[in-house]
Amino acid sequence: MSAEPVFVAVYTVLLLAVVGVLEFQRRQPTSAWDARVFTGYRRAVPDAPRPADPADWPHSEVGRFHVVLSLFISAIALVLVAAELVRHHRPLESAALVAAASPHALVAYRYLRHLRPHRGPHGQDARRQDQQPQEGP
């Protein structure tokens, strides 16, 4: 087994970790008032503003941004592995590459399904947003 497919397989797993971090970030509240760094502030100020609703724009875009970015990174991983399989396809190399790419295929499938029906991670919210006359006539 040559070094290149090993590197690509390891890097593909690393990209899975990047997707994981993006997924974690996607689930974080983006309202500054919800953030942990404001814990002290919330204690100190009795009339702190209400936290933003995740359905509010632009917070509603955060999920979509992270999902599309994650999808793209999984696509990069799949393209890397596919190209590498053309270059190196001994049984062991192929097995390692396919094993590394499989989670990305699942992630990509899941994200595609997630995006398709609702056009946004908060599907209902995204539709509501599209109905609002905010982008001109």
Added chain:
Amino acid sequence: MGTSDATAQDTTGGRRARMIGRGWVQAAVLVTAVGFLVLGLLAVRTYQAEPPIPDRVVTSTGRTLFTGDDVREGQRAFLRNGLMEYGSIFGHGAYLGPDFTADYLHRSAESVNKQYGDDTSSSSDAHTRTVEDFRTNRYDERTGTLVWSPAQGEAFEQLTGHYADLLGRPEGKQGLRPNAITDPADIHDLTAYFGWSAWAAAAERPGKSYSYTNNWPSESLVENEPTGHTVLWSVLSLIFLLVGAGGLFAAFGRWNFLGWHGSDQRTLRFHAPGAVRLTPAQRTTGWFFFVMAALFLVQTLLGSATQHYRADLGSFFGIPLDEWLPYNLTRTWHTQLAIFWVVTSFLAIGIFLAPLISRGWEPAKQALLSRLLLGALTVVVVGSLLGEMAGMRGWLGGLWSWFGNQGWEYLDLGRVWQVLLVAGMAVWALILFRGLRRRLATESVANMPWLFFLAALALPAFYAVGLLATPNSTYTTADFWRFIVVHLWVEDFLELFTTVTVAYLFVLLGVVRERVALAVIYLDIVLYSAGGVIGTMHHLYFSGEPAEHLALGATFSALEVVPLLFLTVEAWSFLQLGARRHSPSSTPFPHRWAVMFLAAVGFWNFLGAGVFGFLINLPIVSYYEIGTGLTANHAHAAMMGVYGMLAVGFAVFALRYLIPEHRWSDRWPRLSFWSLNLGLAWMSFATLLPGGALQLYKVLDAGYADARSLGYLRGPTNTFLEWIRLPGDVVFIVGGVLPLLWMTWLGIRHRTTAARLPDAPEQELLFTEVVPADVEGHAAEADDDGVPAGQEER
């Protein structure tokens, strides 16, 4: 920092009182002054401790190898031929060609070792003698003579032949044009320059046990290894980062010093873009943004050509591109245009904002001046780019550095063009002053109108610092001044102008109160000045500077990550304040995509500047990494991700008013937004990051010179990764840049004709009325300073 004195009225001057506590202003001035004081001391130390250029270099047998003039002439030949945009010296420059310092050091050490060991390179005796030859500093300051061993002299002769072959190859195919440098005198001088830099990289500083470059590059043949300083300050800077970030967030959470109390619960009604009357000067910005997008397109196409050389040195899909557009020329244009198109957008948004700040007032002939400025800018851009080509090809004779290329990476343009660019930015500041002067006369210097003007004034002032680096400067001093522009101008002053501009945009849109925006600006000044000014030295760890530059650079540049972390939080806080769409207003927020680009700035600021920057920032990492693909990864993700996205965001903001409502479609900015972000992500994650990581491994495995060689870059794995970048670049250009160019074309083709008359009465332009908070069921609140919500003067 209290704001109790913020409302004191200055009745004598008739000016609006300072809207922020005095402590903020004092802190900003103090931190900035201390930062520049230290920077000044480091500048003095640079001149005191740079590696000397000997008057002559002789062998111990008395044979003169080269003189100091040869070294200086070699540097001029290096810059004149654009070699800093091909390879690098002391790790700085381009990444296709070799690092000439490391390359010379490695090849000459191999040669010497071979001469001593009679081809038994493992011989410890040969190794010991080689190390002694290179590490012992035989420079006599009194006589100006540097003595090399005969073996080193022999290596010099051999390498003269090697560089004659590399740089003057008739068939090209190495990234330079065929027969690029064939004059034997030039080759001799260039070899002398490389040889001198290699000597400085290995010879120990007087009284120290490490070389002039803090033992960079890593080279086992001469026992160049990381110094104690390199390791120690890496660890300490990590600790400073953790303490700094923790301290800032603790303070940020505990004390509400940004003043974001509940008083921002306002509901706004925005002017529909079609209802906003633009001034004549604002209408001219349509042309600025069109030029910006055209330059952006050219820059990306040149970037593609530059990238193609890394994938295939032979030809551009069968076209012998290197005959007319060699790598060093395309990269020169690519890096210069990166500055030009971003600056064009910044100039335009300044002109666009000035009348808004002046409540719609604009002096006569402001549009004419703006048009003249754009014309002059176009002349400078085209002239400097053509000059760089002419200079490299030797068509300008002795005027190469005046009208051709001075050759320092990022400051490549000829001196005349450089002066004209500084003058153009100064004229721009003057145009802004004309437009703002009525407002400035009624404002405290600490308030936003003045901050906006002063931030604009800093742009020509600090770009002008680059004039101190000339082809005749010594390398170390030139690099010091060069990075004041490359880093400090970008890190501190473009960032300051950006912060002020974005904050002002939100103030003009009514979604952020002026006092809140002021607090954000002053906090940014404090944070960026605390880390960014002295942090500039993190570029200069191994440029021939003494160890104190390394220590201070590592410490303070680690602290630069703190404001980047903070700005990510701050960006979302801004956006929260901007999220008013659920309000009962019948007029929607018109800047959805401009704000989306600003959100992308927040993302790339964190990833590109913060994570990718910090990845390579520690001295111990930089020691092995400098000049590899990981640097390019950080540069692209930070420059395009932050300043590129900002420049596009500014354009989209202004185009929303320039393009008539019935011609506007969200389709184009949406396509551009996603394509630019995804194309950039592809560039980074598909090629630059994995390629850089592999190259870093190669440095550790086989040494720096090997990892930077054409042989490594042309290897199958690296070539594979370079080709993988292609789809992302297509997405970036076709989906990202072309729609932007189309939008800017619409901005001049269908530019709104509804112009505002110069003598029209003053008015707030971007939103109409403020609905009191109690309409939404909240108690109407007063500001800390007693001004009722919604009636604050802007």
